[in-house]
Amino acid sequence: MAETTIGQSVGAERTTEIQDAYMAMTRTKRMYGGIMLVIFIALMTSGFMLADSRNAGGFWDGILNVFNFPGEVVKEASEKITLLPALMVKFFPSLIETINIAAASTLVGGLIAIVLSLLSTRGLARFPRLIGLFRRLMDIMRAIPEIVVALVLIFVLGGGPVPAMIAIALHTTGALGKLFSEINENASLKPLEGLESTGATWAQRMLLGVVPQVAPNWLSYALLRFEINIRASAILGFVGSGGIGYDLKNAFSWGQGRYDEVAAIFILLFLTIVFFDQLSSHYRNKLVGKV
Amino acid sequence: MTATADTMPVTDLKQTATALIARKRFIAFAAPAVILAYFIYLFFAFDIPGLVERARMDNARILVADSYSYKTHITHDNRSGGLSFAIEGENKGTYPESMIPDFVTRNGDDSVDIALKARESAQIDGSTLRYIRPDYGTVTVTVEGRDIILDTPDGEVPDWISASNARVNITGAGGRAIVTRARTEVYRYSFGWELFWFTLDSPFYGKGFGELAGLALSGDRVVADKSNLAAMVHDFWNNAMWRHKDVIWAIFETILMAFLGTMGAALVALPLAFLAARNFTRLMSIRFAVRRFFDFVRGVDGLIWTIILSRAFGPGPMTGALAILITDTGSFGKMFSEALENVDNKQIEGVSSTGAKRLQRYRFGVIPQVTPVLLSQILYYLESNTRSATVIGAITGGGIGLLLTQAIITQKDWEEVSYYIVLVILMVIAMDWFSGWLRGRLIGRNEAH
Incomplete structure (x- = not known):
């Protein structure tokens, strides 16, 4: 007790x-x-x-004036609402240019990123000693804001879509390269061993052994990047070169009297971004499979 | 009978396999072909042949040369006489009366010898310029009233001299000279970023590192009312040529824009995300409205928000911060609501079994589950927004983006452009490192990669 x-x-x-x-x-x-x-x-x-x-x-x-400018734009646009479709047709070529800039830079950047990512993944690299070098290279590409490269290139190459394309492609290379190499790390090495035993070269091993394993994930990231690049190419157009951003800047700095053009460009840009946003998320879900 | 039944699927299988391989082969050839065709289309759409013609390689040379070197102007005023020495020909870089560059020797009031590079030299004697190239001889240019007289050793004009009756340009290997009726100018190029630390009017100009360190420690005051170190810092900070004060402020403003924008967006998006998540808002109409709001904000895009806001708020960091805030509210809202839909209900049930009210259930049942996901997304955006803030600054007029565009538009201060570029890259790398470090501290190493 x-x-x-x-x-x-x-x-x-x-x-x-x-x-x-x-x-x-x-x-x-x-x-x-x-x-x-x-x-x-x-x-x-x-x-x-x-x-x-x-x-x-x-x-x-x-904060009290936030709606003044949109109000003016809407007012002028609604007065000239009959002109809007014609204006949208007028700016359509610039829109195509903006999309082209984004697509070209995603493609170029993506292709270079594939090579760089393979070169900087442990286990896959062609030159294992240079992995660090390639990684730093991608870090620097990622760190340089697009606007810096674009403005410097405009000075040398003159205005137009190419400076923006190169600038965005550089950044895309860095950003995608990092993501791609993270995907590559998860690739199984067994197919590579099999290919190596048949005497395949490095390029063949990568093309036949790694690419089929990782291509869907690569594509999914590239699609996401494409969507981001459309926004970036519109912004770069506003700051200096080519595409619909440039038209927007001209219409905007003209001020009152051209707000119908501003409205038309706003609508075009909005529709484009929403369209590609939906398109890319649809295909991304399809490629990777919704979790 | 059974045999045929077995073989049928086998041929079927073979057919599907052949079809599959044929499709794969088709894609393997078609995809590169489509890409190639697209590039050919772009080649013409972007007018690459025209671009090659329009490209200004001389601009590229100026850009590269200017980014690591500077030129000193030695100018003689041909109308009223008098010599002046100025770095980059700028007012801020003009040598005071008592000071001359070390490669210049004064012979008289209006006469100097200038030692150029590549063993070349020049002599200004009143309105007469003598440019001496060792393997060529002496070129003499004299301004007499309204005439400019060019005299070369062999009487002919070589291709590195361009001459008209109003202007003579001499482009040597180690310097340049320009003679007009108004003035005679000699440029000498030197390596480095001149006046980066101290301008010519500072008593510390031209002193080496050791000398400066010695001065900083010594008690004898160079400037009467300040200690040496404070005077040095003051002179560096207020450097008129490189404007270190403004540059550092601009960098800070850019980071401030990114910080305020990202954190503000997260604070606005979090409560809205609850309204957009299926498992927290039963009302379909509210969910739908909030989601369309996110889509709208994201679709309008940072560019348009920036333009609208810059009209209302004027140039400055607040405008940029608000533009980032609004755009990212959409992105965060979408990602947060997806994260919220994936939470485990067991924890919430556990918390509610203790009699917790709605807010307490959210605070103790939901927030701890989603914090790691949310934090890692916020930190990733913080880093990426530092870059966006540079661009947005260029549009609204604030931060380092503004300084950078201004310096590029003047098309002559390329050394400042390269200085800003270096700073921007360092800033982005620092923010990248900082957000990675913070993520590691807050939610553990394995997620930090």
Whole structure:
């Protein structure tokens, strides 16, 4: 009888001990969480206030005017609504150019990325010692913003679609190369061994052994990239060269009187982006299989 | 009977296999052919032959040469007399009265000898310029009233000199000279980014690293009311030629845009994502509306948002941050709601069995499950938005993007352009590293790859 009571009290003591320790841990965790939250809120508010003070127009003045410009555009466009279809036809060639820039840069970038990714995957690389070099190369390609390359190339090559194409292709190479090499790492090496035993060269081993395993995943990432590149090519057009972005800039800087053109381009751009967004997500689901 | 029954499927199988292989062979040839045809189409659509003609390789040379070297202008005013020395010919780089570049020797008020590169030299003596090339001889250009007289050793004009009666250009191997009625100018190219640390009016100009370190530690004050180190920092920070202060601020503004935009978008998107997720919102109409809202915001695209917002808010980092915020709200909303639809219901049931209310169920049952996915997406976007902020800055007029486009548009300060490019790349790499590090700390190494 006496023994059991002692046992119970010891057990109860242990329980309170464990509970105290647990509560202490929870408190520290909560404290850290609280501190993180406070720091985050402080960063956000001070950042917001700083950005507000360095902006030409303040936030609270601006927020009331947000709808002025879209309102003007909609008003003018609705007055000239009969002209809109004709304007959309007029800007269609520029839209095609924008899409071409995106498609060409995705293709070129994707093809180079395939080679670079194979060269920088452990187990597949042709020159295993140079893996680091190829990886850094892709890092740098990824880090350079497209606008930098585009603006420098415009100075040398003159305006037009090619500077934008090269700029986006460079970035695409870096971005896709990294994703591709992550896919390559999961490829089974057994087909490669089989091919090697028949005396296949490196290119043959890659083409026949690796590509069939990883092609659907590559394609899926490339499609996603294509969608991103359409947006990028529209933006680059606005900043300097070629495509529908350039027309948008001209119409926009003309100001009132050409807002029907602005509206037409907005609609075209919106429809294109939504269309390719849907198209790419449909095919991506089909290729990889929805999880 | 059984034998025929067995062989039928075999021939069937053979047929499907042949068909499959035929299809694969077709794709293997058709896909490259289509790509090739597309490239041929692009070759003409992008007007590549015309591009080759239009390409300005001389611009490329200027760009490359300018990005690692600078030129010093030695100018004689042919109308009112007087010599001036200026780096890049800019006001900010003009040597003060008492100072001359070390490759120039003064012979008199209006007369100097200039040592150029490649053993060439030039001499300005009043309105007379003598350009001396060792293997050729001396070219003399004199301005007399309204005439410019060119005199070469053999009386002929070689192809590195272009001369008209209003202007003579001499392009030597180690320098250039331009003579017009108004002024005689000699350019000397030198390696490096001149005045990067201190401008000519700073007392620290032209001192080596060791000398500067010595000065920083010594008590003798170069500038009366400041310690040496503070004076050095002040002179560097306010460098008029390279504008370090503005550049660092611009980089900071760009990062600020990316940070505010990304985090703001995440904060807006999270509650909306609950409304768009099937397992949290039973009402089909709300779900549909919120999802279409995400699609709309994403479809309108950053470019259009940036234009609309820059009209309302004017140029600056706030505009860029809001543009990123709005665009990414769509992307985050879509991804977050997908993540929310994949949560495990068992945890939520467990929490609700303790009598937790709705908000508590979300806080303790759902958020811990989705945090790793959400955080890794937010951090990935933070890094990618640093790059977008550069472009958006170029459109709205804020941050490093603005400085970069301005420097490129002037088409002469390529050394500044290369300085900005280096800084932008370092900034992106730093943000890449930082977001990777943070992801590793917050949700564990294995996800960080």
